[in-house]
Amino acid sequence: MTLPFFVYGTLRPGEANHRLFLHGRTRSEEPARLADTVLYEGPGYPYAVEEPDGGVVRGELVTARPEAYGELLAELDRLEEYVPGDPLSLYVRVERKVVRDTDGAGVRAWVYVAGQGVAARLRAAGRRVEGGQWRGRGRG
Structure with missing residues (x-):
């Protein structure tokens, strides 16, 4: 399935x-937001953790060029250390609805959220990123 990507950390423009x-x-690339998610500080990059009634994570909705899509999807899976079905994956690629800031439209997109083990550790002892906005935190 060809979907845009919602990016909220080191993949954001800049x-x-x-x-x-x-x-x-x-x-x-358009500003967008993901609801029911909390953003946590990670070692050099953030993790989005899904939480019912959670906050909002801010990022961009990125639509790949069609000719680059397949290769890009594979590269992003490797970057995020996502292996389908592996419970030890740092991130899990999931399909979620994000909302474009420009017009409020809901769009289905791929999002890399914290894997199960990482999410549990962050919920227990992680540091939340207030406001759900990672950009401008002195990185990149």
Whole structure:
């Protein structure tokens, strides 16, 4: 299934991994938000943790160029250390509804959220990123 990506950390425009993975491979990048999610500080990058009645994580909805999509999806899975079905994955790629800031429209997108073990550790002892906004935190 071809879906856009919702990015909220190092893949955002202006951040280091955006230059390495997304630059020149996207058709559009729009401000968006993901509800029922809490953003936690990680070692050099953030983790979105799904929480019913949680906060909002702010990021961008990135639509890849069609000719780059397959290769980009595989590269982002490797970057996020996501292996389908592996309970030890740092991140899990899930399909979620995000809301575009420009028009309030809901859009289905791929989102990399914290894997089960990582999410449990963060809920117990992690540091939340207030406001759900990682950009401008001195990285990239």
